[in-house]
Amino acid sequence: MFQVPNMLFALPEMLMLGMACVILLVVAFTGSRRTEWVYGLSQLTLLATAVVVVWFIGDGGLAFADTYIKDSLSDLLKLFICVVNMLVLLYSQAYLKARQLLQGEFFVLAIFSTLGMLIMVSANHMLTLYLGLELMSLCLYAMVAMHRDSGVATEAAMKYFILGSIASGMLLYGMSIIYGVTGSLSMNEIALAVAAGSGDETILSFGIVFLIIGVGFKFGAVPFHMWLPDVYHGAPTAMTLFIAAAPKIAAFAMIIRLLAEGLIDLQHHWQDMLVMLAVLSMIVGNVVAIAQSNLKRMLAYSTISHVGFLLMGVLSGTQEGFAAALFYTLIYALMTLGAFGMILLLSRQGFEAENIDDFKGLSERQPWFALMMLILMFSMAGIPPLAGFYAKLTVIKAVIDVDLLLVALVAVVTSVIGAFYYLRVIKVMYFDKPVVDHKLEAGSVMQIMLSANALMVLGLGIVPGILMKICSIVFA
Amino acid sequence: MFAELPLLSVLIWLPILGGIVTILLGDQRKVLKPFALGIAAVTMLLSFGLYTGFDSTTHQMQFVEKLPWIETFSIFYHLGVDGFSMPLIILTTISTLLVVVAAWEVIQDRPGQYLAAFLIMEGLMIAVFSALDAVLFYVFFEAMLIPLFLVIGIWGGPNRVYATLKFFLYTFFGSVFLLVALLYLRHVSDSFAILDFHNAALSLDEQFWLLLAFLIAFAVKVPMWPVHTWLPDAHVEAPTGGSVILAAITLKIGGYGFLRFALPIAPDASLALDWFIITLSLIAVVYIGFVALAQTDLKKLIAYSSIAHMGFVTLGLFIVFDIFANAATGSGAVLAVEGAMVQMISHGFISAAMFLAVGVLYDRMHTREISAYGGVVNTMPKFAAFAVFFAMANAGLPGTSGFVGEFMVILAAFQANFWFAFLAATTLILGAAYTLWMVKRVFFGDVANQEVQALCDINRREFWMLASLAVIVLLIGVWPDPLLDVMHASVEHLLTQVSQSKL
Numbered sequence: 001m002f003q004v005p006n007m008l009f010a011l012p013e014m015l016m017l018g019m020a021c022v023i024l025l026v027v028a029f030t031g032s033r034r035t036e037w038v039y040g041l042s043q044l045t046l047l048a049t050a051v052v053v054v055w056f057i058g059d060g061g062l063a064f065a066d067t068y069i070k071d072s073l074s075d076l077l078k079l080f081i082c083v084v085n086m087l088v089l090l091y092s093q094a095y096l097k098a099r100q101l102l103q104g105e106f107f108v109l110a111i112f113s114t115l116g117m118l119i120m121v122s123a124n125h126m127l128t129l130y131l132g133l134e135l136m137s138l139c140l141y142a143m144v145a146m147h148r149d150s151g152v153a154t155e156a157a158m159k160y161f162i163l164g165s166i167a168s169g170m171l172l173y174g175m176s177i178i179y180g181v182t183g184s185l186s187m188n189e190i191a192l193a194v195a196a197g198s199g200d201e202t203i204l205s206f207g208i209v210f211l212i213i214g215v216g217f218k219f220g221a222v223p224f225h226m227w228l229p230d231v232y233h234g235a236p237t238a239m240t241l242f243i244a245a246a247p248k249i250a251a252f253a254m255i256i257r258l259l260a261e262g263l264i265d266l267q268h269h270w271q272d273m274l275v276m277l278a279v280l281s282m283i284v285g286n287v288v289a290i291a292q293s294n295l296k297r298m299l300a301y302s303t304i305s306h307v308g309f310l311l312m313g314v315l316s317g318t319q320e321g322f323a324a325a326l327f328y329t330l331i332y333a334l335m336t337l338g339a340f341g342m343i344l345l346l347s348r349q350g351f352e353a354e355n356i357d358d359f360k361g362l363s364e365r366q367p368w369f370a371l372m373m374l375i376l377m378f379s380m381a382g383i384p385p386l387a388g389f390y391a392k393l394t395v396i397k398a399v400i401d402v403d404l405l406l407v408a409l410v411a412v413v414t415s416v417i418g419a420f421y422y423l424r425v426i427k428v429m430y431f432d433k434p435v436v437d438h439k440l441e442a443g444s445v446m447q448i449m450l451s452a453n454a455l456m457v458l459g460l461g462i463v464p465g466i467l468m469k470i471c472s473i474v475f476a
Numbered sequence: 477m478f479a480e481l482p483l484l485s486v487l488i489w490l491p492i493l494g495g496i497v498t499i500l501l502g503d504q505r506k507v508l509k510p511f512a513l514g515i516a517a518v519t520m521l522l523s524f525g526l527y528t529g530f531d532s533t534t535h536q537m538q539f540v541e542k543l544p545w546i547e548t549f550s551i552f553y554h555l556g557v558d559g560f561s562m563p564l565i566i567l568t569t570i571s572t573l574l575v576v577v578a579a580w581e582v583i584q585d586r587p588g589q590y591l592a593a594f595l596i597m598e599g600l601m602i603a604v605f606s607a608l609d610a611v612l613f614y615v616f617f618e619a620m621l622i623p624l625f626l627v628i629g630i631w632g633g634p635n636r637v638y639a640t641l642k643f644f645l646y647t648f649f650g651s652v653f654l655l656v657a658l659l660y661l662r663h664v665s666d667s668f669a670i671l672d673f674h675n676a677a678l679s680l681d682e683q684f685w686l687l688l689a690f691l692i693a694f695a696v697k698v699p700m701w702p703v704h705t706w707l708p709d710a711h712v713e714a715p716t717g718g719s720v721i722l723a724a725i726t727l728k729i730g731g732y733g734f735l736r737f738a739l740p741i742a743p744d745a746s747l748a749l750d751w752f753i754i755t756l757s758l759i760a761v762v763y764i765g766f767v768a769l770a771q772t773d774l775k776k777l778i779a780y781s782s783i784a785h786m787g788f789v790t791l792g793l794f795i796v797f798d799i800f801a802n803a804a805t806g807s808g809a810v811l812a813v814e815g816a817m818v819q820m821i822s823h824g825f826i827s828a829a830m831f832l833a834v835g836v837l838y839d840r841m842h843t844r845e846i847s848a849y850g851g852v853v854n855t856m857p858k859f860a861a862f863a864v865f866f867a868m869a870n871a872g873l874p875g876t877s878g879f880v881g882e883f884m885v886i887l888a889a890f891q892a893n894f895w896f897a898f899l900a901a902t903t904l905i906l907g908a909a910y911t912l913w914m915v916k917r918v919f920f921g922d923v924a925n926q927e928v929q930a931l932c933d934i935n936r937r938e939f940w941m942l943a944s945l946a947v948i949v950l951l952i953g954v955w956p957d958p959l960l961d962v963m964h965a966s967v968e969h970l971l972t973q974v975s976q977s978k979l
Contacts, residue, residue, distance in 0.1 A: 396655070405656070427641070465544075
């Protein structure tokens with residue numbers, strides 16, 4: 001019997017799709033003359049979507065023949081994706097303008113990519129998930145390649161595209177195996193089939209291997225991390241910021257939908273695989289970051305190590321662990337936003353503040369923003385009373401509660417190693433004399449928002465309870 | 477009205493907020509120094525309220541405040557003090573006031589941020605001593621590293637970057653294991669309250685690993701041999717204020733950690749491993765004493781003497797097991813733990829005084845090499861009187877506070893094992909040797925060179941700064957009873973906890 005699907009569940013996506021088409025038309029008719037209009041429209045789209053998400057918060061369920069889900073997890077993640085991308089666009093504007101990259105296409109790609117993320121977040125079906133993932137990824141490839149004249153950017157785009165495609169292929173292969181065994185692509189039906197023990201577990205575990213390879217690629221977990229430093233380094237910083245922040249939130253949704261909802265009963269299979277990924281990511285990420293002199297590359301390796309921490313929450317397989325990983329993801333997005341935002345803030349016409357040495361003596365030239373960067377770096381290192389500490393605390397607690405004490409020990413020891421390179425940034429800012437002038441070209445809105453961003457990291461460190469509670473309610 | 481006041485919260489947040497205001501005052505040098513001084517003075521006066529309002533008949537936590545903080549994990553903003561933490565808090569507030577006074581004319585580069593760092597440090601340290609929730613404790617324990625890292629890195633000597641990174645990474649490495657231990661204890665006891673940890677039932681294996689984690693965390697802080705190497709570097713490079721706070725208080729947090737965590741939570745493992753910690757303590761006392769003898773840098777010498785003195789603290793805490801094994805009565809054990817506590821407080825004041833004294837010399841001569849001095853008594857007689865007095869206290873002269881703690885621990889050690897006492901007592905010789913030799917080379921003899929000839933004696937500010945410390949050191953030395961009284965009930969309680977096996 002035909003049922004009218006509950007369109008309201010997908011209202012944010014529909015709104016965004018409609019607006020993306022409008023923006024596309026505006027771009028087509030105004031060319032590069034009216035980029036500020038396009039910028040405003042894009043921000044408006046994100047804001048409107050966020051408002052719609054908040055408006056319909058609460059009630060949830062399945063729609064579109066069970067391929068689509070709206071629950072408190074999707075609400076929370078969508079809200080964060082929209083807010084994070086609003087900040088990304090805000091931080092990027094001046095930077096892109098100075099490099100003649102502020103073209104309408106950027107905004108069109110950004111909005112479409114955001115749409116892909118939203119679809120991933122709401123996917124209850126492997127095909128929906130895949131569709132969202134590809135929509136997001138293809139836009140990201142194009143964004144990296146937008147700086148056509150730059151050799152590094154083109155190389156990064158190529159690498160990103162090829163490795164990303166391989167990852168997608170792996171993911172599809174894994175999905176097809178799961179489909180072969182359980183006879184379904186829908187998450188709940190897969191979960192039911194697995195719980196009933198109807199499929200061969202060996203074959204299912206093969207499927208899981210490929211799924212995890214795919215997810216590992218998208219996250220940038222070791223040993224599938226090779227693309228990440230090159231892309232972060234090669235892409236224009238604004239694009240790096242875009243890739244680094246919101247897509248990780250979407251990737252988190254992907255891993256939760258696949259493993260925690262679809263394949264939770266096979267936890268004993270995927271737990272060990274994730275332990276390997278997490279431990280390797282933390283070690284490689286933190287150790288290799290020490291050797292980097294380029295801040296973007298350093299942050300890329302730091303991302304790898306954060307992914308390792310985040311996976312610790314997921315691999316614990318408990319509701320509390322998923323909540324911890326969610327908390328970690330959100331805090332990570334906030335910190336990354338701030339750190340790359342700081343690079344964007346200090347860059348100006350013809351000068352990229354992307355080497356660690358470019359921050360020399362920042363505390364004398366720009367004491368306020370040096371303090372903000374100090375907060376962000378200490379937070380990434382996991383020093384209380386900053387938000388990054390509670391993120392680490394919750395995931396470490398999650399693994400200790402499932403008796404994976406060794407993983408917890410690896411985590412804390414590597415975080416000491418990690419502290420070294422974050423401290424080096426602080427050392428450069430506070431203990432060295434300035435060599436370059438740190439004039440700011442960015443507008444006051446960006447300065448205020450960036451400060452708010454960093455202060456939020458401090459604020460969430462003093463009162464982390466509320467966000468933690470929200471995260472645990474999502475998985476309750 | 478005074479009873480209603482959440483005194484501990486005020487003590488924690490007043491200096492922290494004061495510090496933030498001091499940063500915001502920025503370059504208004506005229507205002508910010510009196511302001512910082514005022515905050516430090518008010519905090520100190522308020523902290524005396526802890527002493528006057530303290531009930532020394534009970535080991536229960538007093539001035540308790542408990543508010544929910546992170547409800548998801550039932551983490552509380554839970555504060556309270558007992559006989560161990562209360563004296564340490566007063567030590568903290570007094571030291572901070574002295575640091576502010578010591579910085580008055582000396583710090584020219586960004587004085588606001590310097591004073592702010594110490595005010596914020598003060599709040600954090602008081603919070604460490606009064607936190608009764610494990611996460612709260614850990615948060616403040618770690619947060620303390622940030623201001624100290626900046627203080628050494630910004631206002632330190634030529635090799636400051638190396639020293640401050642070493643300091644940070646060393647202590648951070650130690651404390652992450654503490655985090656794992658605390659989370660494990662939470663897993664076992666289903667609570668984050670430190671007092672609930674004390675009652676957690678733990679097998680010997682669990683206790684062993686927990687004790688190891690505590691040992692790594694707190695041994696680095698104390699610091700015990702062989703993880704002490706960060707301390708001389710940090711001290712030499714730190715500005716005077718940094719050295720004072722480092723020696724007077726952060727080292728005590730290590731000793732406090734043993735009292736609050738290691739002994740009551742893992743008594744059986746402590747019993748099993750006491751020989752190990754006693755050995756390390758005796759090595760600290762004897763070997764580091766010799767190392768101190770060989771130093772040519774004033775601050776390094778005091779740094780090494782700090783390590784040797786802190787050896788008495790860990791020795792006093794862990795010989796109680798041998799005393800229990802030997803003697804029927806527990807009086808020797810009480811002596812040992814109280815001796816360790818007195819030693820902590822007294823070392824806090826004496827080392828602060830010694831570093832301030834070195835600071836006075838350094839401000840005038842800009843060198844800490846012992847060989848650059850000689851005959852200082854001729855040009856700075858008032859200062860020399862103070863310095864010699866503090867040196868004597870450092871060597872454990874009877875009548876000063878330095879004598880009380882060491883004597884109590886040595887006395888108790890005789891009830892444990894003659895050789896422990898014998899080795900510990902060598903400090904009376906070694907300590908006298910390195911301090912008196914230093915005094916001879918720096919202060920006595922003929923005037924060594926032109927610079928010494930040109931020295932002018934201490935001004936009023938420096939005089940009162942040193943005089944107040946001298947009074948405290950004498951007071952504790954001749955009349956330690958008020959100090960012993962407040963901690964007595966807590967020591968008795970600790971010893972009952974320690975003597976009861978958890979197995």
